[in-house]
Amino acid sequence: MRLSKISKQMAELDFSGQCSTGREDELGCLAQNLNSLSASLSTALNDLQTANQQLKTDIEKEQELERQRVDFFSAASHELKTPLTILKGHLAGMLNGVSGYENHIEYMERSLAVVDRMEKLVKELLFVSKTEETQKTEYKTVDFAEILRVQVAAVADLLEEKKQYLEANIPTHLYCVVEQSQMERAIQNILVNAIRYSPSGELIRIALSETHGTIRGEIENTGVRVPDDAIPHLFEAFYRADISRNRNTGGTGLGLYIVHKIMKMHHAKYGISNTSNGVRFWFELPCRQPIDNSI
Incomplete structure (x- = not known):
């Protein structure tokens, strides 16, 4: 293959062509060097493409993990919002003397049960948070x-x-x-x-x-x-x-x-x-x- 054509292919990042190496003069030596350069550049380009693909995969994986984290904490916030709303309603009803909240003992017991559920949830959230952290695990x-x-x-x-x-x-x-x-x-x-x-x-x-x-x-x-x-x-x-x-x-x-x-x-x-x-x-x-x- 002509040197000019090989040079054009290499400029276009196409390293598939090979120069004829039958000559023993300076052109033959140049052809051998171009073939060697082409092989090295081809290997480097393939390695770069592999690395880029791995980087893309890693980025997509990290984005998916981040989406899962956001979804998790969004759901956790929702789970905490309901008992907080109930607890706030009980306390406001008792403090403001709202009709139906006269029996403070009953509503204090209900509020305590809500707090117990919230405590369980917070402990579970803390446990999940610890499992997400990079830490030494003893097997x-x-x-x-x-x-x-x-x-x-x-x-x-x-x-x-x-x-x-x-x-x-x-x-x-x-x-x-x-x-x-x-x-x-x-x-x-x-x-x-x-x-x-x-x-x-x-x-x-x-x-x-x-x-x-x-x-x-x-x-x-x-x-x-x-x-x-x-x-x-x-x-x-x-x-x-x-x-x-x-x-x-x-x-x-x-x-x-x-x-x-x-x-x-x-x-x-x-x-x-x-x-x-x-x-x-x-x-x-x-x-x-x-x-x-x-x-």
Whole structure:
């Protein structure tokens, strides 16, 4: 190919052409140098295009994360606005002697209940905020079976209050690597969610097992179903399949969202599905053998 044509292509950032290199004079040497320059520039251009594409992807990802953050805090503000409005109405009614607010004890008790709900929500928001921060996380080998047993014991009073029954299949020991406090929080949220959203007298089933190096946990609450179109949204912050669902049960709307965040931290597989007589949450984690430090 002629040197003039190669030069024109290179000026247009087209480095696909190659000069003929059969000559051994100065033109042949120039042709070889142009071929070498063309190859180097082609590699550099490809690297630049790859870097630009990665930068574009990173920017889009950051923009999506920022949109999610804005949506989250917008929803959080909305969730706080309702109880604040109720609380303000109660206080104004009592202070101004509005008809119907004569029984101050009754409305003070209602106001305290509203404050309790707000306190729960603020604590959940703080927890979510901490999970968003870049901080050192301590993963270690723990007995997951024991974690599950402890969390089941912690909700015993709630089970008794709802007059529900427990069916648990938990092995003596089952080890894996997790951030213990975070995973305890996730298991607690799942259990409380299952108990709260099942009617009185129903059965809560819990199972933990290991197959081919993978731990699988299942928590099923009976007597209730979730609309199929709602299932993909259950891990979203403040999502309600039924608009009154969380307020009637005392939930904040962040329980499963926090579970989702913790499971993602552990690169776990997880999900929710309807069963023949209820709703099942499941998760899978890699199994690890305990470290033997004995002498």
